[in-house]
Amino acid sequence: MRKFCFSLLFLGSLCLQAQEYFLKQYEPYKAGIPSPEAFLGYGIGEYHTRHDRIVHYLETLAETSENAEIETYGQTHEKRRLVMLRISRPENLKNLPEFRQRHLAYTDPNTAVKAGNDLPVFVQLGYNVHGNEPSSSEAALLSAYILVASEHPMIERFRREAVVFVDPTINPDGRDRHTQWANSYRGDPLVTDPQDAEHNEYFPGGRTNHYWFDLNRDWLLAINPESRGKLDWYHQWYPNVVTDFHEMGSQSTYFFEPMKDNGSLNPIMPRENYEDLNSLFGAYFAKSxxxxxxxxxxxxxxxxxxxGYGSSYPDLQGGLGLLFEQASSRGHAQKTAYGEITFPFTIRNQLVSSITTVKAAVENKDLLRKYQKEFFNTALRNAAASRVKGYRVVEKYDKNRLKAFIDKLLLHRVKVYRDGEDAIVVPASQPQYRMVQTFFETYERYRDSVFYDASAWSVANFYNMDYRPLRGVPAGKEITSLEGLYPVAPVESSSYAYLIDWDDYNAPALLYRLQSEGLVLASAFKPFTTQVGGREKAFSYGALVLPVSLQKKSPEAVHKILLEAQEEFQVPAYAVPTGYHLKGVDLGSRYVAPLEKPKAAMLIGDGVRSYEAGEVWHLLDTRVHMPITKIPVRNFSRADLDQYNTLVMVSGRYTLSDKEQQRIRDWVSKGNTLVTIAGASRYAIENKWVKESLIEEKKDSAKVVERLPYADASEHLGKESVGGVILRADLDLTHPLAFGYRKADIPVYKNNEVWLKPSQNPYATVAKYSKNAHIDGFLTKKNREEFLNKSASLLVSPLGRGRVVLFADNPNFRGSWYGTNRLFLNALFLGNHIEVPQ
Structure with missing residues (x-):
C-alpha cells in the first residue's frame, strides 16, 4: 500500500498508511468487498471523485455484500442518477417492507404501533448538497464501506439495530462542476497558496445545481427534480435522523448542532427537538x-x-435533522492561519460525524421513536386547540397557478379538498398540521433578528393565493392527484379570431409557442366583453388576440397549432366569429396591438449574482420554453446587442466600463427594454442611466452616537439587513406590467436593501408598497419607517425610445414566486409597448 503524508490542521504533520487514517479504527473488514481505494485506484482525499464513480462504487457494494441494496430515487437536470444505498443486516433488508409499515405507524396518530424491540431505527446520511463542499461525498464512500464491510462488533450492532440510508451526493451536477475544476488545477506537488486557481472557481462555481439553485433551500419549495425526488423518497420512509453535511470558510474549524440559542426557537417546533435531542446528540459528536x-x-x-434546509425539514416530520459544517480546503490543500488544511483532514471529520450519528441513533432509538410518535400526536392536539380549523383558497381566473400550489401541498403529503369549481380547502386537523402552518401562517414576532436565511416562508403568499382561515371545514372531495384536475376544453375552430385570457400562469408559454410557430398575436390594452359560445364573457387587460385571416397559414393550420399548444399548456382559448364587442374596445381597435416575439439576453459571469441569474434562466427554460442568451460579462464588449430586444441584468458587482455602459444606454434608446432586478436597479440609478432615485439613510452629523458593546456588533448590524420578508404592494392594474392580475394588492418578496423612490413621473410607478405593507418576516422599525413606507417596488423609466424596468424586489425568487413571475414576463413580452408619457 502506498504511503502519503497529510498535514493535519491543529495536529501537525503525520505520515500514515493511506487509508488507515480513515479505516483502521473499524477493522477487520470482510474479504471480497473492495475498499474505496481499491475500487478507485487512488486513496480517498488524493483526488476529488466524480459522481458516476461514486454511484458505481455503491453499486459494487450492493453487488458484493448482502448487507446493502441500492435504489435510484430520481435524476438531476443534467440526467445524473440520484441513488440511495440501504445498509443493514440481510435479515433486516429482507423484512424491510414489514419494518417500513411498522415504522410508518409512528407517523400516523390514528394507527397503533406494534410492540417489540426488533424494529430498527431509520437513519439517513445525506451528503454534498452544495457541490463545491466536496468532503462529505468522499466521507460517504468511506461510511458506506465501513457500514457494509466492517466486522467490528460496534458496526455489526449498527447493522442489527438500524437501517442506514446513504445518499452520497444530493447535488451531482454542482459536484461534478467543482470536481472537474479542482482536479483540473491540482498541482503535483500540491499548491497551498489560497490565490491559486484551484481554490478560486469561476462563475457560477459548483455550489449550485444546473440552474444555479441552492438545493439546501429547496426542501420546502421543491422546484428542482433533485428535491422532488428526495421528498418523494422521504415521505416513503420518514427517517428518525437525517444528516446535512456542509463546508464553510477555510479559516474556521468544525460546527455541529446545537445552533445558536436565540435563533433556534421555531413557533411550530417542539422544544424537545432543538433543545433536548440536539444537546443529546451534540455530546456524542463532541466526544468523537x-x-x-x-x-x-x-x-x-x-x-x-x-x-427548507436539509437540517430543518426533517424536524417538521418528527425526525431529527443535523447540520455539520467543516472548514474547507477548497481544493486538495490550502494554507490557513493555523497551518495547512488538507482534503483528507476535512473528510475524516465528516466521516467521524457520520459514524457517530449512527451510534447515537442506535443507542437512543427508543427515545427517537417515542418522540416521532408524540410529534404527530401533538400535531392533531395542536390543531384541535386552534381556533383556525383550516384554510379556504379561492382562484377563479388562473387554474394553472392554483394547480401548482396544490401540487406543492400534495408533495408534502398535506391533505387537500375541493370546494366547488374555484376553491380548495386545507383542513388543520391532519398529521401534516405543521406543514399546513408553514404554508399559511405568518409571523411578526421572533426570538432572534439575525437570520441565516429567510425569515418569511408562508408559501401561499409565494403563489399569490387568496386565502382565509376557517372556523369550520366544509365537506369536499379529496384531491389526491393533479391528473384530470381542472381540464381545459379544446377550442373550437374559427375562421375569424381566437381569444386567450392573459390571466393564466401558462399564457406566456402558450404565446411564445404560437409565436415560434410563425403566428402573429396581439394584446388588448383595454378590456372588452363579447359573446363566446352564446354567452357573454369579459376579457381583462392583456387578453391575447389571434386573428385568423391575417396569418400566413391556413385557418386549419392555425387551429391545429393552437390546439397542440393548448393541450401542452392547458390554457383556455375561445373561438369568436366577430370583432364587434358588446362592451369595451373592438378587435380592430388601436388599443389592440400586435406583439413582437421576445429575443432576450442576460449578463452573467464573475460579479453577477448567480442565484438570481439562474432563476431567470430556469423560469424561461422550464416554464415558458423560451431561450435566453447568457452573455458573460467578459465578452460583453464584443457582443452584438442588436440581435435582442430585451436585456436582463440581475444583482451583482458590475464593473462595466464607461464605453460598455454607453453601449447599453444607446441600445435601450433605440426602443429596446432593459430589465433590472434589485442590485442592478441600484446600479442603473447610481450610474444615471435613468432619472430615478434611491431612498438612502439620512446621516445626522450632529447626532450623538451611543457606544455599544464591540462583541455584539455583528448582531446589531445584522438585524438591519433585510434577510427575506414578504411585503404587500399596490399595483396599477392598467399598466402593461400588471396585465394578468385582477387584484391591485399583491405579495412581493424582498431580501435586499434596494429602496426605490417613487418616480416623479406620475405614470411610471407601477407598484408601490401598501400603507400596511408587512405580511410576514422580520423587519426593523427603522426599515419600516425610513424606507418601506416611502418606497416603490416597481418602476418603468424612459430612456430615449426605450425603457428601463426597475424591480426593487426579486420577482423570480428561488423559482417559487408564481405570484410575481408575471410582472417579469410582462416586461419581456409587452415591454416594447410600454411608453412612459413625459
Missing part, C-alpha cells in the same frame, strides 16, 4: 471529535427556523 483532536464549536451561528 475530541478523540481525534479536532477543534469545533456549537451554538454560535446558524438557525434552523427556515423549513
Amino acid at each position: 471529535l475530541d478523540s481525534i483532536g479536532s477543534l469545533y464549536f456549537t451554538k454560535e451561528v446558524f438557525d434552523g427556523t427556515y423549513p
Whole structure:
C-alpha cells in the first residue's frame, strides 16, 4: 500500500498508511468487498471523485455484500442518477417492507404501533448538497464501506439495530462542476497558496445545481427534480435522523448542532427537538471529535427556523435533522492561519460525524421513536386547540397557478379538498398540521433578528393565493392527484379570431409557442366583453388576440397549432366569429396591438449574482420554453446587442466600463427594454442611466452616537439587513406590467436593501408598497419607517425610445414566486409597448 503524508490542521504533520487514517479504527473488514481505494485506484482525499464513480462504487457494494441494496430515487437536470444505498443486516433488508409499515405507524396518530424491540431505527446520511463542499461525498464512500464491510462488533450492532440510508451526493451536477475544476488545477506537488486557481472557481462555481439553485433551500419549495425526488423518497420512509453535511470558510474549524440559542426557537417546533435531542446528540459528536483532536464549536451561528434546509425539514416530520459544517480546503490543500488544511483532514471529520450519528441513533432509538410518535400526536392536539380549523383558497381566473400550489401541498403529503369549481380547502386537523402552518401562517414576532436565511416562508403568499382561515371545514372531495384536475376544453375552430385570457400562469408559454410557430398575436390594452359560445364573457387587460385571416397559414393550420399548444399548456382559448364587442374596445381597435416575439439576453459571469441569474434562466427554460442568451460579462464588449430586444441584468458587482455602459444606454434608446432586478436597479440609478432615485439613510452629523458593546456588533448590524420578508404592494392594474392580475394588492418578496423612490413621473410607478405593507418576516422599525413606507417596488423609466424596468424586489425568487413571475414576463413580452408619457 502506498504511503502519503497529510498535514493535519491543529495536529501537525503525520505520515500514515493511506487509508488507515480513515479505516483502521473499524477493522477487520470482510474479504471480497473492495475498499474505496481499491475500487478507485487512488486513496480517498488524493483526488476529488466524480459522481458516476461514486454511484458505481455503491453499486459494487450492493453487488458484493448482502448487507446493502441500492435504489435510484430520481435524476438531476443534467440526467445524473440520484441513488440511495440501504445498509443493514440481510435479515433486516429482507423484512424491510414489514419494518417500513411498522415504522410508518409512528407517523400516523390514528394507527397503533406494534410492540417489540426488533424494529430498527431509520437513519439517513445525506451528503454534498452544495457541490463545491466536496468532503462529505468522499466521507460517504468511506461510511458506506465501513457500514457494509466492517466486522467490528460496534458496526455489526449498527447493522442489527438500524437501517442506514446513504445518499452520497444530493447535488451531482454542482459536484461534478467543482470536481472537474479542482482536479483540473491540482498541482503535483500540491499548491497551498489560497490565490491559486484551484481554490478560486469561476462563475457560477459548483455550489449550485444546473440552474444555479441552492438545493439546501429547496426542501420546502421543491422546484428542482433533485428535491422532488428526495421528498418523494422521504415521505416513503420518514427517517428518525437525517444528516446535512456542509463546508464553510477555510479559516474556521468544525460546527455541529446545537445552533445558536436565540435563533433556534421555531413557533411550530417542539422544544424537545432543538433543545433536548440536539444537546443529546451534540455530546456524542463532541466526544468523537475530541478523540481525534479536532477543534469545533456549537451554538454560535446558524438557525434552523427556515423549513427548507436539509437540517430543518426533517424536524417538521418528527425526525431529527443535523447540520455539520467543516472548514474547507477548497481544493486538495490550502494554507490557513493555523497551518495547512488538507482534503483528507476535512473528510475524516465528516466521516467521524457520520459514524457517530449512527451510534447515537442506535443507542437512543427508543427515545427517537417515542418522540416521532408524540410529534404527530401533538400535531392533531395542536390543531384541535386552534381556533383556525383550516384554510379556504379561492382562484377563479388562473387554474394553472392554483394547480401548482396544490401540487406543492400534495408533495408534502398535506391533505387537500375541493370546494366547488374555484376553491380548495386545507383542513388543520391532519398529521401534516405543521406543514399546513408553514404554508399559511405568518409571523411578526421572533426570538432572534439575525437570520441565516429567510425569515418569511408562508408559501401561499409565494403563489399569490387568496386565502382565509376557517372556523369550520366544509365537506369536499379529496384531491389526491393533479391528473384530470381542472381540464381545459379544446377550442373550437374559427375562421375569424381566437381569444386567450392573459390571466393564466401558462399564457406566456402558450404565446411564445404560437409565436415560434410563425403566428402573429396581439394584446388588448383595454378590456372588452363579447359573446363566446352564446354567452357573454369579459376579457381583462392583456387578453391575447389571434386573428385568423391575417396569418400566413391556413385557418386549419392555425387551429391545429393552437390546439397542440393548448393541450401542452392547458390554457383556455375561445373561438369568436366577430370583432364587434358588446362592451369595451373592438378587435380592430388601436388599443389592440400586435406583439413582437421576445429575443432576450442576460449578463452573467464573475460579479453577477448567480442565484438570481439562474432563476431567470430556469423560469424561461422550464416554464415558458423560451431561450435566453447568457452573455458573460467578459465578452460583453464584443457582443452584438442588436440581435435582442430585451436585456436582463440581475444583482451583482458590475464593473462595466464607461464605453460598455454607453453601449447599453444607446441600445435601450433605440426602443429596446432593459430589465433590472434589485442590485442592478441600484446600479442603473447610481450610474444615471435613468432619472430615478434611491431612498438612502439620512446621516445626522450632529447626532450623538451611543457606544455599544464591540462583541455584539455583528448582531446589531445584522438585524438591519433585510434577510427575506414578504411585503404587500399596490399595483396599477392598467399598466402593461400588471396585465394578468385582477387584484391591485399583491405579495412581493424582498431580501435586499434596494429602496426605490417613487418616480416623479406620475405614470411610471407601477407598484408601490401598501400603507400596511408587512405580511410576514422580520423587519426593523427603522426599515419600516425610513424606507418601506416611502418606497416603490416597481418602476418603468424612459430612456430615449426605450425603457428601463426597475424591480426593487426579486420577482423570480428561488423559482417559487408564481405570484410575481408575471410582472417579469410582462416586461419581456409587452415591454416594447410600454411608453412612459413625459
